[in-house]
Structure formats: structure tokens, C-alpha cells
Amino acid sequence: MSEVKKVACHFCHMNCGMLASVENGVITKVTGDPEHPFNQGAQCPRGVSALDHLNHPNRLNYPLKQVGKRGSGQFERVSWEEALDGIAARLTELKNTYGAETLSSLGGTNRTDDFARRRFFNLFGSPNIAHTAPVCWIPNFLIEAASYGWAAFDPEIMNSRCVVIWGHNPAVSYLPEMRGLLQAKANGTKIIVIDPVFSETAAKADLWLPIRPGADNALALAWLNVIIEEGLYDFEFVNEWTVGFEELSERIEEYTPEWAAEKTGISAELIREAAQIYAAAKPACIQWGVATDQFGRGSSAGAQARAALRVICGNLDVPGGDVMPGPHPDFITDWEMELNDLLSEEQRAKQLGADKFKLNTWPGYQILTDNMVRVWGKSIPAEWFCEANAPVLFRSMVSSKPYPVKACIVLANNPLISYANSKLVYQALKSLDLLVVMDYWMTPSALLADYVLPAASWLERPVMTTTYGVSDWLIASERAIEPMFERKTDVDFWREIGCRLGQAEYWPWKSDEEVFKYRLEPIGLDVETYEEFVQCYRMAFAPREYRKYQERGLATPSGKVELKSSILEKLGYDPLPHYVEPPFSSEAKPELADDYPLTLIAGGGFMPFFHSEHREITRIRLMKPYPRVAINPVLADKFGIKATDWVWIETPTGRIKQKALITNAVAPDVVQAERGWWFPEKALIDPELMGAFESNINVCLDDDPNTCDEACGSWCTRAVMCRISKAEGED
Ligand SMILES: Nc1nc2c(c(=O)[nH]1)N[C@H]1C(S)=C(S)[C@@H](COP(=O)(O)OP(=O)(O)OC[C@H]3O[C@@H](n4cnc5c(=O)[nH]c(N)nc54)[C@H](O)[C@@H]3O)O[C@H]1N2
């Protein structure tokens, strides 16, 4: 029998539409769907490799149990029954000894099990789920939520007169978005790119602002200064819909373009001119970029300045501006699936990091939720937005302070590679009594696990995406084939382990399709099954509405935009935007400046990889066989470094090597290292762990909680003092 299944690629957040041809239960072809509005038939190299990923000989196919010392690489195949029974028994023991909070979980970016993980944890009684969230969107999203009751994360680029691309490189990270940007540019939209690197996107800009790494906060404050001092803001909107404008105006007086010129390395004239272009363009929008979440200390203060820019220029929720989607009114959201009410106050109070990073833990989340429910009827999910802080969690695993964290379920995450301070993460994972990893591959992190479980990928399961549960649209994808070998879906895993731990009544669905059908039902569509929904509709959008605040008010305590945030004030933070120097810059640590005279950017996505993924797939790896650090020719000359030489990159925290990419795209005092590197072809044994510490830039980054963002606990990856040298004798 031959069929064509409508699927969505899940190798990045774009979820391009694909068509999978299936013959007698075997996928023969996966092509881009020409009718899909996002990609219109296009596929990037990862999408093209969908079948290599599905059928790869290294894929995990069966549950494995570690039978030697942890990290010995000695695994034995076991049945799912044995693995799940074994895990459930250990979890019960540990819970009885140490309390439910002893179980933690680590996750990565935008996966599809999110409601299930949280549901399981709420029922189990632990608040200790952590993701890479603090360095990915959280400071920007939550500060916006505190300021205007949701995030205005859907800029309407096509109808905008000016788009500011701030620490963002869609030409590499969001390909379909870049296509839209180029179309807008062709229609006359001005593009401003703020990036220390002459990125692929900067190359297409009308105006590129080559900022000193980590100085974005100063630039945003100076734009506020220009726009307020020169009266370029939207008087009517500010008068009618904001509180705190006077205090904001007073606060930004000191942040003149001249002051910011010194911090940013951009002349005061250019700062002024760029602010004027942005303010004059009606409507304009500011696109989110992850760079601004990754400064450590000061990430959320900078986000607050950008939020204020959107507001005072009158771009909030207007056509062509920064549109604030709100939750889907009908579809059952992630938040509604999570059962957060079942986690007791006592357990919430134990969330690791909640005493320090209050905005994305229970204290802040509760306030945000109360306001959102009042106005929108629904809130953002706890998953991703209300989390244990990972740097605090790792320290608790090692020290058992403030209490022992003895177990961790890592699902869709490679913590040894993705989190800062990899050596500490290593120590932390090794000190656990129970480590479970569910993934597609045997990763360096999985090598340390007691149980390694094989995950079904997006061709073997249905997927429904709602942008971390916060957008008013959803994308649905059907299961092309049943999971191969003994792979399982992530939702099945949480359900089956939950049922073993007394949660059966809360897991009434027998398959992922049943869950999704249940969640879709309130939309009232004329379909019998989830598959039919995908075949007929594939997506559901709430009708687009603008200026929704006029009817509902805003989901803040005052019902207005809070330029001076009462939520931040209540949580004990400065309620107004302000300047904070990133923690590892030469200005923050002048005593180290002579030894570490360069600035390291430890991030920036690049093709064809997605974070630490896809290194196993030959046709992808051939495009980029080894890690590369971008170095200016002047700097390379100084150290006698030639293209493709191995280079040591060193910070006070650690050193690794990558190969030189000599390019004028970076300034002579800046180097940009690639993230996510490990080598599946290297020894599968501790301590080599497939080269987890050789070229992984997170070895060089510190995650000391005292250097993290005050409100959200983000660690710093983008402005770190470093030095380099040629790695002699390295092949
Ligand atoms: N230095 C530095 N560190 C960074 C960043 C940076 O710029 N610089 N970026 C940060 C950002 S923005 C993010 S989002 C994180 C990303 O961090 P991660 O999400 O951890 O990164 P990935 O490598 O994409 O995914 C980790 C693992 O999940 C597995 N996986 C993928 N999908 C699934 C699935 O559906 N189910 C299961 N069970 N497994 C799956 C993959 O095979 C992979 O082994 O990294 C952060 N770390």
C-alpha cells in the first residue's frame, strides 16, 4: 500500500511542511511540501537528511542498562518492561528516602513532550525541571510578560516599515523567516541589524550596527534616551496605556548616546541616527534574538529597555508592529494540560533557585499567571517559564545542598554539551544515584546514564507544536510510520512511567494521537480523527486581531503597560531598565584584562547543525567536518595562525580547541567559537566521552549563579574575556 503522509520537520523550530511517501510501512521519500506556506517545498540540509536520521545505524533502537561502572560504556539490552520497572522502583526508593524533590529533569529546546514531562513531575511532586530556557527566550519573554502581560513575539515583518534584527541571524537560524525578511526588504522595509559580527543577515541590512559584544543593553537605553528627549514617541499611546513613563524618562536621562558610544563602540551620531530611523518608521518592529538572552547578569534589564522601545513608539500589537498573540482561545493549551494546581505550595517552595531568580520560578510565575488568567483566561505553561535554575541544580547534585538531588531524567537534551561549565555538569551527573537519558543517539551525556532509552523521531510519531505553548496557532504533523525497532515516543515514556507510579487515572490516553485529538476537540472541527485533522487542515490559527488591550486591558496588575514594573518591584528587583555590565567583560573584571585581552562570543547558530545534533549524519558532517573559531586576519597574523590550524581558546574556566576560520566578519579583538561540538566517532568511554571536552565551548564558560541574570538566572555566553594561541602539534 502506498500513502503520502503530511508531516512537519522537527529538526528546528521552523517546522517546515514535508510529504513522506510510505510504501508498505516503509518511508521511501521525504520531500518539501510545495503547498506548505512556511517553506513552499524547500528543505535545508537537515530536512534533506530526514531518512538518514531515521535509518542511521547509530540510532538507539532498544532500551539499555549500564552494567559496568557509570561511564564505562558497558550497556546491556533490556526490555522496556525491565527498564521502566527498574526506573520506577529506584524513583520510589529515592522519593521515600529524600522526598519527591530529589528527582530532577533536564530538557533542551522546543520539544514536544513538554506538557507530559510537567504533568508527570507535578503528579510525582517535584518542582525541579530545568531547561536551557534561561539562555533561550526566557529573559525577553518574561520581562515582556511583566511589562504588558504576554510577549509581543510575533512581529509582522511583511507589513512593517522598519525591522530591527537584534542579536539574531535568521539567515542561518530561521531560514523561512529570512525569506520573509528579504521579501519585506524588496517592498521597501528598512532592515537594521545589531550584531558584533558581520553575519549573513547583517550582509542584507540597510544599516548594520557592529556593537561590542554584550553592550546591547547600553544601546537600547540610549535609543530610549534619544526617542524620549527628542519627543519622537507616541504621546497618545503613552498617555492612555502606560504607567511609569515619568520615572522611565528620569531614569534614562543619564544614558546619552555619548555615554553609550563608549560602551558599544558605535559612534553617538550613528546611535542617534538609528534611533531616529526606528522611531520615525510607523509601524516598526523589533525581532527577538537569542544573543540578548545570553549576557548573564543584565539580560533582563536589557530586555526591559527593548520592551519599552516597542511600547513608547506605539508598535505594541498593531498591524506591522510587535504583535502579541495571546493563547489560542479554544485549543487545550500546554498550561491546561500540566496540572500545576496539583503541586503543593510546600513543594513549589523547594524549587531550586526560586529564592534567587524569582521571575522564572514559582514566585514570579504565580503573579504572571494570576494576571494572565484574569485577562486571557489562560496562562503560559510552567514548562520552560517556571523552572528550577540549572546552575543551582548542578551545584545541588554535587553538594546535596540545600537538599540531596539524587535522580535526573534527561530527555531531549545533551547537558554535557549544551549547558555552561561542562566540567561541573559532568561532576553533577556523575554524583547522581539514578540518571536516565532518552534520546535518538548515544550522546556523551547518555554515556553516563544508568538507563538509555530510544526515542522515536518526528517521522515515527505525531507532533503538534504551539511555540512552547504560548502562541495562538498550532502546527500538526502526522505519524508517517510506527516507531521502528523498540523506539518509543516521549509522551508514551512519561505516561508509562507515570502509570507505574500510581498516576494511571491522569493518563487516560492510549496514544499521542488520542492526546492531540482531545486537545483539538474544543476547536469544533468536523473531523473524526487526529490524522484527518492533519490531512485536512494541518494548522489552526486564531483569527488575527490587533490592539486587543482595548477590549481586554493588559494582563498586568495595573491593566496598563508597566514601564515601571510593579511585578519586578514586588519580587525585589529594580523596576526600571538600567545598565548592567556583563559579568565576564574586561570592564567587569579589569584585573584579568591583561591575561585575557580578547572577547569570546561562545555562540551563534550555524549551518548545517542544530546545536549538538546531526554530527553523526555523513552527508551533513561532510559539509562541516570540524569546529571552527572565527578570527580576524590581523589577529591570526599576530599569532601565526593560518586557516584550518587548530587554535586553543582559553578563559579562566577552561580551554578547548577549534580550527581557525580567518574572516573579516569579526573584529580584531573578538573571536567567535562554534557551539555544540562533540565527536560521535571518538571513544565511547569516560573520560573521553566522545570528545565532549575537546572542542565544546561550554567548557570555557562559567555559570556561577552570582554572575547570572538577576531575575531569570541566565548564564553568560556572549561576552567573555579570553585568549587564543596556535595549538602546535595538534592534527
Ligand atoms: N555556549 C553556548 N551554549 C548554548 C547556546 C549558545 O549559543 N552558546 N545556545 C543555547 C540554546 S539557545 C539552546 S536552545 C540550548 C540547546 O540545547 P539542547 O536542546 O540540549 O541541544 P540539542 O543538541 O539540540 O539537543 C539535545 C539532544 O536532544 C535530542 N533530541 C532532539 N529531539 C528530541 C526529541 O524529540 N526527543 C528526545 N528524546 N530527544 C531529542 C538530540 O538528539 C540531542 O542529543 O543550548 C544552549 N547552549
Ligand SMILES: Nc1nc2c(c(=O)[nH]1)N[C@H]1C(S)=C(S)[C@@H](COP(=O)(O)OP(=O)(O)OC[C@H]3O[C@@H](n4cnc5c(=O)[nH]c(N)nc54)[C@H](O)[C@@H]3O)O[C@H]1N2
Ligand atoms: N542552524 C541552526 N539553526 C538554529 C539553531 C541551531 O543550533 N542551528 N538553534 C535554534 C535555537 S534553539 C535558537 S534559540 C535560535 C537562535 O537563533 P538566533 O536568535 O539567530 O541566535 P544565534 O544564532 O545564537 O545568534 C544570533 C546572532 O547574535 C550575534 N551575537 C553574538 N553576540 C552578540 C552580542 O553581544 N550582541 C548582539 N547584538 N549580537 C550578538 C551572533 O553573531 C549571531 O549572528 O536558532 C534556532 N535555529
Ligand code: SF4
Ligand atoms: S529549516 Fe530545515 S531543519 Fe528547520 S524545519 Fe525546515 S527543513 Fe527542517
Ligand SMILES: [Mo]
Ligand atoms: Mo534556543
